[in-house]
Amino acid sequence: MGVGFNTLQASVPNQETQTSQKQSSESAPPSNPSVTELEWEALIPSDWRFDTLIEKYDISNLSDDDPRALALMEELQTLWKEAPVVQDLDGKVVKLPGFVVPLEMNAQAIRAFLLVPYYGACIHTPPPPANQTIHVVTEQNRAYKGRLFDTVWVTGTLKVERLSSELGEAGYRIEAHKVEPYQ
Known part of the structure; x- marks a missing residue:
C-alpha cells in the first residue's frame, strides 16, 4: 500500500504550504x-503490527487474479478494519x-x-x-x-x-x- 505501517506519522506540511488560515x-x-x-x-497497541501479520503469508507466487490472493486480501482488509x-x-x-x-x-x-x-x-x-x-x-x-x-x-x-x-x-x-x- 506504499505506507510504512510501523511508522505511520502525520506528514504535516510546513507553514509555507498552508494556503490560508x-x-x-x-x-x-x-x-x-x-x-x-x-x-x-x-x-x-505495542503488540499489533500490520507488517508482522502479513509475514506469515507467502505472496511471492500469487498473481492479482489468483483466488488465493483475493481471499487473502479480504482477510487482511478485515484485520485492517478490526485493528485493535x-x-x-x-x-x-x-x-x-x-x-x-x-x-x-x-x-x-x-x-x-x-x-x-x-x-x-x-x-x-x-x-x-x-x-x-x-x-x-x-x-x-x-x-x-x-x-x-x-x-x-x-x-x-x-x-x-x-x-x-x-x-x-x-x-x-x-x-x-x-x-x-x-x-
Whole structure:
C-alpha cells in the first residue's frame, strides 16, 4: 500500500504550504485536564503490527487474479478494519495533528470528519487501519471552517469508539474542544 505501517506519522506540511488560515473551532475544555500531545504511533497497541501479520503469508507466487490472493486480501482488509485500539487512552484529553476527511459538512463548515495521519487517506489511497483513524465531532455551534485534507491540530476528549463509514473504519472518536490549523 506504499505506507510504512510501523511508522505511520502525520506528514504535516510546513507553514509555507498552508494556503490560508482557517478559522478554529474552540470551546472551553473540561476543567483542569492535562492535555497529552499524541503521535499516531501511540494509538497502536505495542503488540499489533500490520507488517508482522502479513509475514506469515507467502505472496511471492500469487498473481492479482489468483483466488488465493483475493481471499487473502479480504482477510487482511478485515484485520485492517478490526485493528485493535489502546484502551488506556479512553477518556484522555489529547492533542493530535492530522488531515481532515469530511463526513458531515455544509457550505460553511465541517461538523464531523475523519482525522487521518497522511494526505490522501480514504480518498486517493486506501484508508489507514481503524487504530489510525479518528472520528472527530465538533460542537454544533463550533464546527470547523475548513476544507478536505486541511492539516489541523485537534484537541479534545478521546474515546475508544468504533465508527464504520463509506470512507473508512475509525477505532477512536474525539469530541473536539478545539480544531485549529497546523502551524
